[in-house]
Amino acid sequence: MAEIAIELTGIDKRFGDVHANRNVSLTIYQGSIHGIIGENGAGKSTLMSILYGYYQADSGHIQVRQQPVHIRNSHDAIRLGIGMVHQHFMLVDNFSVLENIVLGAEGGFTLKSGLDAARIHLKQLNQDYGLEVDPDAIVGQLGVGLQQRVEILKALYRGAEVLILDEPTAVLTPQEADHLFRILRALRDQGKTVVIITHKLREVIDVTDRVTVMRAGEVVGNVMTADVDKEDLADLMVGRKVNLQVEKSTRTPGEVLLDVRHVSLKDKRGVELLKDINLQVRAGEIVGIAGVSGNGQSELLEVLAGMLPASEGEMLFKGEDLFRLKGHRPKPSILREKGVAHIPEDRSREGLVKTFSVFENSILGYHHDRDIQKGWLYNRTALIEKAKRFIQQFDIRPTNPLLRAGQLSGGNQQKVVLAREIDSNPDVLLVGQPTRGVDIGAIELIHKQLVKLRDEGKAILLVSVELDEILALSDRILVMAGGRITGEVPAHEATATGLGCLMGGVQS
Amino acid sequence: MDLLFSILESTLRAATPLMLASLAGLFSERSGVVDISLEGKILAAAFASASVAYISHSPWMGMAAGMGVAVALAMVHAFVSVTYNGNQLISGMAINIIASGLTPVLGLAWFQQGGNSPQLESDMRFHEIAWPGVDAVRDIPFIGPFYSHLISGHSIIVYLTFIIIPVVTWFIYRSRFGLRVRAVGENPHAADTAGISVARIRYTALFWGGLLCGMAGTFLSVYQTGGFIREMSAGKGFLALAALIFGKWRPVPAVIGCLLFAFFDAIQIRLEGVSLPMVGEVPSQLIQVIPYVLTVLLMAGFVGRATAPKAIGVPFVKSR
Amino acid sequence: MKFGQPSTLPRWAQLSVLPLLNLLAALAITGLVVWLIGEDPWECLKLLVGGAFGYGEGIGYTLFYTTGYIFTGLSVAAAFHAGLFNIGGEGQVYIAGLGVSLACYAFDSFMPAVFMVPLTIMASMLFGAAWAFMPGYLQAKRGSHIVVTTIMFNYIAAALMGYLFNRVLMEKGGTNTATRAFAEASWMPSMQQMGGWLGLTLPNTPLNASLFIALICCVLFWLVVWHSKWGFELRTVGTNEQAARFAGMNVSKVVIVAMCFAGALAGLAAVNEILGSTHRMNMTFTNGIGFVGIAVALMGRNHPVGIVLSALLFGALTQGGLDLSLDKPNITREMIIFIQGLIILFCGALENLFEPFIAPLFKRKP
């Protein structure tokens, strides 16, 4: 029996009236990969943030290598050899990778010495764990995958023995994820301890040695991974039977609702992000766009949703409403009127105003709607009602419509956005990463909703880095690489590996 | 020719307090703390330095006092904005108002001169420093006026300022402290999880800011005017802030901003009352808006969107 | 002892106990200073409060100042909700004064009050808005930082008005830098008059109908900002521009409109000052009212109720302070300014300074 790296006993934490952790006890063993799963808002991140000294527990004890310790802040945690990769990365966007890594561990009074030392050390780490990152790149310009590696490097550079990752794969492609797991295994084999929070059972089964399941702030299960399978975990987690398969009838799609022609996009530096994109989405079909993140899917969605002006091309709704995209962008408000809804990839920055209450967020973009107005004012009761409806339809937790959206866990934030956009009963739905950072319970619900809409004859364009999701939902799958569509596969013929090749840019 | 140089000379003089103040602002705002209290700190420092210089017969004691008081106010601001997570704008306002109220009250109580300090005699003041050989070179074209107007004949504080500018720039961009200040101002959560005490960094930053404001105030009362007059900061703190934003929170551009303000001002002073060909005498008010109008035009024309440090003005609270 | 945490007190306590303690703290420090310069703090306090609320005329003046501060306070708050820090109130009031005067020059000779009053109000709002428009436009279209431009526009306004006074507005031969007196028709009905209509006899003070306009503005402000789609757009743009774009809002339009809105509100202060009180425009009539507005708005948390309260506080200090300084020559104007500063610091910036000390008293059993 390996010796104990971390022992948490009776951890309890409240945020105002939200009880995030209730008397949580947990043991993590040296040299193992320990998974923590649970629904959104179960308290996983909070618990780990406490271990990392980012929050203080209201009560409870922490032991590191059998020594009782007081972790007052991240500094203490770092000294105890604990490192954490937060889910929303803790990086300074306009700093270089190197600067981000040395930050807080600069060594000397002047930067130069510290940076040079770090550069060398970094090379070493890069070799050991195959984390290739350009030390001089500006972090803000890196993809999420790379940013995450920077976070890991930060931890290792500080000599972390215990590495905590909060939903590391939430923003990664399968390839990136696999790479990450290789890194984690390498770390374990070097005797380091890894704690990983995730919503993806496949990953849990793949990489972890032990799993702790949380629900509503409490630990409801503690098992050896070897002894369980997906379904067991899912049920443990949600506390009811969940169906991991999405069953959907085959339907023959109707007329073309969304017709995109010759869309191209150059950025300021003249780099082509989109090259002559042509695609059609018919009534009653879900068209999935698969691709390694950063290959233009996000931009495509932004252009179609009127957030980015394209440099070429046009799009057609229901055959009649034509939008010339060249040089300018269709007003999102107009698009909504025409019945085009948009679920943005970056919910926390675009889809929500975190300081606004949930009920205010549930009219964002539809704030002109007649049914919520009374004269020139809002009909407050109607607003609240609407929000309440969303909350119970999508079982958003906590259920108080007056809470600030920022107080919800991201998973629940996502549900608010979804509820809002679906509720407008659009004909065309532009969907980006609908289940990023969302728990299975919610995923099941969200997937059901999307299929329902499709069956009602909506046209849905789905962008996701989750291959499983694409495979599960789509009727047709387009693959994007390097800003152009590199292939189209009917869903029933598609396989993860096949798509993987296309995504890598390999024509089949 | 000579005119040009004398314009540049007065530019340097007028710019000095502005440059010091906007570098002060730089420290604080780069660390994520809005500082509209520059004005108040300058005023308070001007008063303290003049009073102490008068009592101690030593300008240096004066400067020390000025710095002390400015730092004290900076620490109040730090307590409110950092320890307290209070509203930084309000805190700044309060400090300005307190300074403009308290200085005359104390002045009246101590010197019975209507809230002003007594005029400082020459041994209590800083003086222009004439460099060797000024008179020798004076008549050489270009070199002469350049040397005598720009290089020689300024107060020690002016020279100090021009040492401070590169030092501060280095600090911000090349030192550990600078890196942390910038990090704390951009994303305090990142800094915090990297094991840095956001609070300590912000306090330190405001401390340095205080020192610089102290110098600015001392320059006004102990060197330039030779005494304290009520409200003598006369909006310089806000101009400095404007320059800082104008320079997009970067040291050198901010300094350039200050020099521009001062330069426009110097020109404006020279233009006034001079009757131009055709136009005749231009009304003084028209001339006096030149600096402000030019600033607006510059902002609109060249400077473009100024993006503040991301975390500026938001207290660092670990809660959603 | 942990400072700066969101308050855990029951709401009523947050809104009553804490502000009270802060006010006391501010007064305590002032008392100390007063005592140091050899006056009796208690007596001074009585004079101060008595001067502000003790007798009809005092109350009248207090409310008169309050009116002006409400306008400039709302102005700052309006911009604030759109994420703009409008330091330009001073200039906007000044230019609005010009608008009022021009309207009077043009029409007061023949136009009856029924038209004159609304007309001048329009003029003030129009000119105020116009002066705020430019900075707003530059911010929206060119990204010129509003703080800088509004500061500059204050100076520009001062110069412009200085010129106009010297060359145009001033009565020839006179020494007084003021416009001519405006005809009765343009005057805001004074509280005294209006009291008269109701058969009340009120003291003669500059307090006038503008007060009601101010209060109406507060209600409208509240409705617009928190209960209308414009307010929704305003606040969204102010807190998360990207989300605003996502929601299909025209960000620059919102910014510009917000500034005009702000300018118009500031402009109304000119009506109160000129048509309510002096009935002619003096060169120094704005006298920092725009800057007080900033403090009022910040202290009032940019909410109309808060703004009314803090405006009242500042009004009381202005009026009570005068009475105090008349009876106690040692207590100068500057002392009053100092007190204002302390109050802003304690009630505005350190609003729950005492929270940690009294929180235990309110702990509800878990």
Next chain:
Amino acid sequence: SAKNFTPAVVYDQAGKFDKSFNEMAYKGAERFKKETKMNYREGQIANEAQKEQVLRNLARKDADVIVAVGFSFTQAVETVAKEFPKVKFTLIDSVAKGDNVQNIVFKEQEGSFLVGIAAAEASKSKKVGFIGGMDFPLIRAFGCGYAQGAKYDNKAVEVFQNMTGTTPQAFNDPARGTELAKSQFDRGADVVFAAAGGTGIGVYQAAKDAKKFAIGVDSNQNYVQPGTMLTSMVKRVDNAVYGAFKSAQDGSWKAGVTVLGLKEGGVDWALDSFNRKLISPAVEKKIKDARNEIIAGKIQVVDYRANNSCPVQ
């Protein structure tokens, strides 16, 4: 008298200690107090609306005579004087209607004329400067008289005029005063006359540092920087206040307009031990003669305020 006599004085926005005419008024009141051992009330205002309020307040506290210092009190005095017909009002620097109102205005231009001559005489470069505070006609009147004097002494003399600013701050910006002075010196001026309240302090300091001459204003400021202060254009606001108090006390107070020029000793130039050495007998004679001619009406000094313009630049 049954109730003892209480006079009062009210200072304008610039405040009691503005290093200028408000301070003079204060001196006058103090002198009265010292001589008669009688106390006086005083009022300081912070904004427009308070003007009427303070006057009313003092009138109600039955002050017998109220002296309002500064033209900005004009209509406030008019209004309040109507309300209190028994109270005597004295307005300085402007003219207000009312039969219980006494108006005292000065011929600043005449005094400035004399110091203008002094300046022209003292100037080697034949360039002299004037620095005003906030730009309004009263201040312009100083500059205009000064220019006339200088030109009268010597056609060739060049006069630079600068105004400090367009906001009331212009009276409290010594740093800017310093800059303005230095700029005028750079342009060749070697004598500078400041009518700018607190800003003047900066001007005199600059003159001292540059070893040039400066001319004081309102009060006799020769003592401020001995050796630098060439002379001062005194405007006896103190006498006006003192006079108003005194006359009101002995009953000789009269309503109406009093214009105080050289003849009436309302304005003058200052010659005392501090600047004795700087004024040669010849110069002294020149100035004295001009003085007499003005008093005799042989020299007409134009008042800028008459139609907001000055005959000379």
